Amino acid sequence: MLELKNITKHYKHSATGEAAVNNVSLKIYEGEFLTILGPSGSGKSTLLSIIAGLLNPSDGVVYYNSNEIKNKKLKTVNTAAGISFIPQGQSLLSNFTVEDNLYYPIYLSGNKGNYRDRAEEVLKLVGLLELMNVYPARLSGGEIKRVAIARALMLKPRILIVDEPTSNLDRENACKVMELFGAINNDGTTVLISTHDESFLPLSDSVYRMNKGILQPISKIA
Numbered sequence: 028m029l030e031l032k033n034i035t036k037h038y039k040h041s042a043t044g045e046a047a048v049n050n051v052s053l054k055i056y057e058g059e060f061l062t063i064l065g066p067s068g069s070g071k072s073t074l075l076s077i078i079a080g081l082l083n084p085s086d087g088v089v090y091y092n093s094n095e096i097k098n099k100k101l102k103t104v105n106t107a108a109g110i111s112f113i114p115q116g117q118s119l120l121s122n123f124t125v126e127d128n129l130y131y132p133i134y135l136s137g138n139k140g141n142y143r144d145r146a147e148e149v150l151k152l153v154g155l156l157e158l159m160n161v162y163p164a165r166l167s168g169g170e171i172k173r174v175a176i177a178r179a180l181m182l183k184p185r186i187l188i189v190d191e192p193t194s195n196l197d198r199e200n201a202c203k204v205m206e207l208f209g210a211i212n213n214d215g216t217t218v219l220i221s222t223h224d225e226s227f228l229p230l231s232d233s234v235y236r237m238n239k240g241i242l243q244p245i246s247k248i249a
């Protein structure tokens with residue numbers, strides 16, 4: 028279980044002077060599908076980046092299986108805990124083919140070995156096997172998103188964090204992406220997403236709303 032206790036984030040160069048994340052406490056249970064809704068600028072990406080270990084909080088503590096994780100160790104522990112993060116924007120490397128993009132997290136983690144079979148497996152899962160040798164410039168927005176999902180699955184994460192999985196996607200592609208997260212969650216992976224898309228609600232075990240840095244649970248409108 029991942030637990031956040033009283034997490035606050037003040038950016039050094041904040042336009043508003045307000046905390047981007049304000050005293051957030053949250054428990055994420057194994058196998059859970061947790062969705063965070065909230066307007067633009069409410070702090071969703073900031074919170075997810077902290078949970079993914081990419082950003083240190085100004086205050087508060089993160090626990091992983093009851094062990095306190097000190098700020099500087101966040102990234103290392105999260106990698107060891109099997110946390111994969113898909114950021115909000117386009118995150119593929121444009122000079123590399125889809126296949127080589129898939130190997131990037133392997134390279135970063137220092138793993139050696141042949142991951143060709145795994146690359147084929149995750150591309151099949153997102154329905155894009157035929158695009159293995161293509162460069163990102165030749166992909167549609169929906170395909171780019173699905174490659175980013177495939178890449179996040181390469182090392183079989185236990186927790187998958189996705190910032191706005193369906194932003195800029197049409198209904199058909201958004202549905203494909205949603206179905207994919209449902210299937211990934213059914214396979215036992217914990218899924219944590221931020222979204223404006225309320226059609227994720229039926230998939231979710233828990234739903235929260237973020238507003239001006241404050242996170243509150245809301246009951247599901249099924």
Ligand SMILES: Nc1ncnc2c1ncn2[C@@H]1O[C@H](COP(=O)(O)OP(=O)(O)OP(=O)(O)O)[C@@H](O)[C@H]1O
Pocket residue numbers: 038039040041042043047065066067068069070071072073074115
């Ligand atoms: N690097 C930064 N430096 C200073 N302020 C920042 C930085 N990143 C974000 N902010 C501010 O923190 C607040 C929260 O931003 P964040 O990106 O977390 O919101 P969000 O809920 O993800 O918004 P969106 O739905 O538009 O993606 C905003 O007021 C934003 O301007």
Ligand SMILES: [Mg+2]
Pocket residue numbers: 071072073115190
């Ligand atoms: Mg955001």
